Amino acid sequence: MTDVATPDWQLPAALEPAVVRHAWRVTEPLHGMIYFVPEAHERYAALGLMGRAGYFASRAAALGPVGPAPVVATFFNFSPDLVTRALPAAWERTTPAAVLAARLEAAGAALTRALGDTIRGPEMIEAAELARRAAESSTAHSEGRPLFAAHAALPWPEQPHLILWQAQTVLREFRGDGHVAALVLAGLSGLEALVLHAASGEVPVSFLRRSRGWSEEQWADAVERLRGRGLIEGDEPVLSDSGRAQREWIEAATDRLATPAYTVLGADGCARLAALTRPMSRAVVAAGLLNVDNAVSTSG
Structure with a gap:
């Protein structure tokens, strides 16, 4: 697959993308x-919002009291049926302001x-200052990043x-909007992107399909489309050479598109942010805050 992540007409990245990826x-x-x-x-739940x-x-x-269409577009890989069950009904029970405050x-x-x-320590203060500098500077690059722009305005x-x-x-939504742009440029739908992710072996099919609300039939249809394009192969679908090349291109493009948010920090600032937050993130994991068993059911 042709590598178009850094064509001649594109300016070189201001930071090594790997440095940015590490900090994020x-x-x-x-x-x-x-x-x-x-x-x-x-x-x-106290606001009347159950499950998903x-x-x-x-x-x-x-984004405000939006219906399902903007969410399907910006979240990208969720079943429209799943989103439609949640929105706009949520706004009949509460308001965006109340939900943001609760979050x-x-x-x-x-x-x-x-x-x-640790939340009151000097490391937290310094890490917050660095991350906020990056987040605020990224507003100069908001074009084409609707979910990021909405969060940056809070x-x-x-x-x-x-x-x-x-x-x-x-910063997460800045990177996420860039990732969606890379997926669209690669010609993938949200469901197809999930199937390729599963074929990489990084995340179980059952979790991705259940958490995003796709039926077995919809998933199987996407598998066959990608098989027809030569991106996956095998009875238990795995990435083909072309599929791996496409995944590598998508990740490289995502990293590149994320770099403008961190330019203000430079390589040293990115490294410092990572050094400060590493023990905090480890504590979050150790406390079970990322336990996927606590994810809400798609039936809500």
């Missing part, structure tokens, strides 16, 4: 835990549970651990 990956558990922790599920309604409403709330409160409670006194909390959480949320 090390810090990501501090944001990602919000999709699993009971603190979030309980607060959404809490997830879709909380992540989409920055931030849940993030604070969960991080406090995992990190204890007001900043005052406490350092909440600033860090919100900054990583903004």
Whole structure:
């Protein structure tokens, strides 16, 4: 497959993409835990949002009281039927402002549970300052990144651990919008991207299909489409050479598209952010905040 990640007409990346990927990956558990922790599920339920309604409403709330179409487009790989069961019905029970407040409160409670006194320490203050600098600077590159832009426009909390959480949320959506752009350019639908992910062996098919709400028939149809394109092979589908090349290109493009958010930090700042957040992220994992068994059912 032709490598078009860095064509001649494209400016060289201001930072080595691997440096940016490392800073994001090390810090990501501090944001990602919000999709699993009971603190979030309980607060959404108190607003009348059960099951998946809490997830879709909380992540989409920055966009306002939207219906399913913008969420299907920006979240990219969820079954439209699953999204339609949650939105816009969620906004008949509560408001985007109330959901955003509940999400931030849940993030604070969960991080406090995992990190204890660390939330008030100098390392947290420094990490929050670095991540916020990156998040704020990334607003100069908001074109084509709707979910990022909506989150970047939210007001900043005052406490350092909440600033860090919100900054990583903004950076996560910046990277995510770029990843969607790479998938679209590769000619993949959201479901096809999931099938390729499963074929890589990194995540079980059962989890990806169940969590994104696709039927066995829909999944099987996507498998056959990708098999016809020569991207997967075998009875238990695995990536072909072409499939691996495409996956590598997508990841390289995603890394490249994420670099503008971190340019303000430079390589040293990225390394420092990772060094500060590594023990925090490990504590989050050790406390069980990323336990996938705590993910809500798609039946909600």
